[in-house]
Amino acid sequence: MQAAAGEVEAVLDMLLPKPVGPEMQLFEAMRYAALGGGKRLRPFLTIQCGRLFDVGVAQLRQVAGAVECVHVYSLVHDDLPAMDDDDVRRGKPTAHKQFDEATAILAGNALLTLAFQVLSRPDTHADPFVRCELVTRLAAAVGGRGMIGGQMMDLKAGEYEHTIEAVTRLQRLKTGALFVFACEAGGLMAKASPKAMHALNAYAHDLGLAFQIADDLLDVEGNAGRMGKAARKDKAADKATFIEILGVERARDQARRLADQAMRHLDLFDERADLLRAVAEFAVARDH
Amino acid sequence: MQAAAGEVEAVLDMLLPKPVGPEMQLFEAMRYAALGGGKRLRPFLTIQCGRLFDVGVAQLRQVAGAVECVHVYSLVHDDLPAMDDDDVRRGKPTAHKQFDEATAILAGNALLTLAFQVLSRPDTHADPFVRCELVTRLAAAVGGRGMIGGQMMDLKAGEYEHTIEAVTRLQRLKTGALFVFACEAGGLMAKASPKAMHALNAYAHDLGLAFQIADDLLDVEGNAGRMGKAARKDKAADKATFIEILGVERARDQARRLADQAMRHLDLFDERADLLRAVAEFAVARDH
Secondary structure (H helix, E strand, O other): OHHHHHHHHHHHHHHOOOOOOOOHHHHHHHHHHHOOOOOOHHHHHHHHHHHOOOOOHHHHHHHHHHHHHHHHHHHHHHOOOOOOOOOEEOOEEOHHHHOOHHHHHHHHHHHHHHHHHHHHOHHHOOOHHHHHHHHHHHHHHHOOOOHHHHHHHHHOHHHOOOOHHHHHHHHHHHHHHHHHHHHHHHHHHOOOOHHHHHHHHHHHHHHHHHHHHHHHHHHHHOOHHHHOOOOOOOOOOOOOOHHHHHHHHHHHHHHHHHHHHHHHOOOOOOHHHHHHHHHHHHHHHOOO | OHHHHHHHHHHHHHHOOOOOOOOHHHHHHHHHHHOOOOOOHHHHHHHHHHHOOOOOHHHHHHHHHHHHHHHHHHHHHHOOOOOOOOOEEOOEEOHHHHOOHHHHHHHHHHHHHHHHHHHHOHHHOOOHHHHHHHHHHHHHHHOOOOHHHHHHHHHOHHHOOOOHHHHHHHHHHHHHHHHHHHHHHHHHHOOOOHHHHHHHHHHHHHHHHHHHHHHHHHHHHOOHHHHOOOOOOOOOOOOOOHHHHHHHHHHHHHHHHHHHHHHHOOOOOOHHHHHHHHHHHHHHHOOO
16 A cells, blocks of 8 residues: 555555746635545555556556545545644645645645546546546536535534434545546446446445544544544534444454455456455555 | 526535534535525526536536536635635635534535536536546636735735736636636537637626626725625635726726626527626626
């Protein structure tokens, strides 16, 4: 993952505008938020899923860069005072703390827009049908009926009952949809079979839930320094989490079960899927 | 334009998600901001430019709807407290006043995302090359090197000299780029000749500047009630405007000249361009 993170860093550096002109603070903020940090898990998934099918590495990296742009945009906006109001992210001040709120909002918007620009560009894939499919699916995954809807649900956590169904739906929207896109993108670029696409979808779905439960556990038990962000925020903010419903022990068991299940979805792939299997292990064993 | 506004209203109503679920406030805010108001000038341009070449009306309306989604997103975000901090828009409370800041940010994000989803969908155009081109060009027009860069430049107006070149560049980014996309989209969908595309580009460019100067004049001289938004805001906020540099009389002359020039770019089109000619007239003669 560290090697892949280096590749992602390099492609982001290439995709992001250089800071020039009277609007340069916008580009500085995009670079500040996107470069030099993060696990790069989602772009790693895109690259590894694409490698299952021998998709060209340069094109995979580009799509992986777009996926990370969208993830960073979501972090920058989630951290805003009007949202979760966080001061620290990836071990440094959040974008609105480093610059200001207006700049953080605009930088997020520009990162989101850049992702669509990259996906639709001819050098991302030779087949325009594939490029359109990437754009349509990313927009569906992170739009009002996807990630943004999940964020709204998160903010309205005080207004509905926190059943297991509600929390599962919240996490599927807020985290799961982009995990699914990150994995499916590799398959789409290879025009993978429906069976392979189904496996990627199921893997991403279970991995996303396992990852989210582990995230919730880290919020309860984790070390803020190691995570590079504040801990113990969920309960204070009355967030809907799996811990709240299952308790710590059952949540940990559930994350473990989901990670194992995610790995089993990869049974139809050979040893090229070993890194994806290892990611499922990492998702539940990590301390950051 | 009123007839076209009705068409745009109908297509937006169809494109926007219906408010259901615990995240329904997001969909309510998207509909609140997008429906029931506005001149619908940009989608009108898309429809009229497409009609020059006999592009199918249903497809044109869909692209016009995407253009308006992007424009509304830009208004919702521009009105935020961290940006221009406006309370009234299109004659009603701004989205963050009607709902809250978080909801307004998310609704803007979801409108932007929806635009890309619509452009990339198969029912928007039979040729995926055209759909990709629409996505790439819209993203370029409204991204960091386009509209968002213009908004950043607007916020940093105190940090550079307000020369005619700087203000022209600011307006080209902030307003002009989306005008150009709105017009070119119709030509792209028809695979219009380079000569016709150039004419649309030049028309949109001059129209956008004329429109912006008229907007600046309205800010100085206009009636807030008729405009549906606050007046006399630019000077108070130290915005970079054409009025500041040219004064009211020369700015009015310049808008007139640009509108005439915009019309002349349409000389290669027949009477089907008459409504586009009338729009150039409207851009400088309007009182709202």
